[in-house]
Amino acid sequence: MQRFAPMVAIDVPTKEEAVALFDQLAMTTPKPIVKLGMELYYTAGPEIISLARQRGFKVFVDLKLYDIPNTVGRAMKGLGKLGASFVTVHAAGGKEMLQAALDGLQTGAQAANLPLPNLLAITELTSINQRIMNEEQGIPGELVTTVQRYAKLADKVGLAGVVCSAQEVEAIRQVTRADFYCVTPGIRPVGSAKGDQKRVVTPAQAHQLGANAIVCGRPITQAESVSDAYEVIAQEFLEG
Numbered sequence: 001m002q003r004f005a006p007m008v009a010i011d012v013p014t015k016e017e018a019v020a021l022f023d024q025l026a027m028t029t030p031k032p033i034v035k036l037g038m039e040l041y042y043t044a045g046p047e048i049i050s051l052a053r054q055r056g057f058k059v060f061v062d063l064k065l066y067d068i069p070n071t072v073g074r075a076m077k078g079l080g081k082l083g084a085s086f087v088t089v090h091a092a093g094g095k096e097m098l099q100a101a102l103d104g105l106q107t108g109a110q111a112a113n114l115p116l117p118n119l120l121a122i123t124e125l126t127s128i129n130q131r132i133m134n135e136e137q138g139i140p141g142e143l144v145t146t147v148q149r150y151a152k153l154a155d156k157v158g159l160a161g162v163v164c165s166a167q168e169v170e171a172i173r174q175v176t177r178a179d180f181y182c183v184t185p186g187i188r189p190v191g192s193a194k195g196d197q198k199r200v201v202t203p204a205q206a207h208q209l210g211a212n213a214i215v216c217g218r219p220i221t222q223a224e225s226v227s228d229a230y231e232v233i234a235q236e237f238l239e240g
């Protein structure tokens with residue numbers, strides 16, 4: 001099974017703060033994948049992706065697209081030209097939207113002569129628990145069943161994988177192809193604050209549960225030593 005280096009969520013509001021984190025992570029092993037999300041992208045713009053790539057990082061562009069198929073497809077065409085390694089879309093948008101996302105991404109990547117980024121579908125966010133899904137989203141049944149259904153849909157359309165909690169990886173493996181990626185945020189080393197995350201696991205648990213990759217932000221970016229915190233988490237995940 002393929003395991004990627006941890007994906008570090010660079011959730012900061014400015015280019016300068018992002019570049020400072022790139023510098024602190026530049027010499028760590030294995031080299032992390034940097035995840036650039038909406039907080040940073042909406043202020044720093046696509047230039048931040050070039051800055052990360054110039055420093056040798058693989059980039060996860062996490063904008064979680066969710067709109068009508070035409071809009072998502074056209075937006076994905078633009079994202080396909082940026083040289084990202086991973087891109088996200090919400091599975092809740094349905095089959096037609098996921099297909100438009102994949103087609104748009106492919107068209108953009110081809111036009112820029114770049115490889116197709118791995119398109120990942122968001123299932124249920126790791127900030128959602130059983131109660132919130134049932135009572136606030138109004139989705140009946142078990143949370144794991146919803147995650148499984150979204151994963152099956154993403155697999156059917158041909159996406160590279162899903163974003164889920166490591167708690168659901170085993171269930172997802174039962175309904176998807178063997179090389180389907182499960183990328184898992186909600187990572188909290190023993191003793192670190194959960195914050196808004198609900199479905200959390202430790203890096204070692206994510207390894208044991210079979211996650212292909214972990215996404216981790218605050219436990220790394222708010223640590224006294226960003227590089228040390230990253231390396232401890234990377235070792236725990238990759239070695240189990």
Ligand SMILES: O=C(O)c1cc(=O)[nH]c(=O)n1[C@@H]1O[C@H](COP(=O)(O)O)[C@@H](O)[C@H]1O
Binds near residue numbers: 009011125126163164
């Ligand atoms: O798509 C994501 O990366 C994502 C999906 C999800 O279900 N939960 C989740 O936390 N994330 C992202 O993962 C990161 C988690 O950050 P921390 O909670 O600081 O470790 C954030 O950048 C979130 O946007």
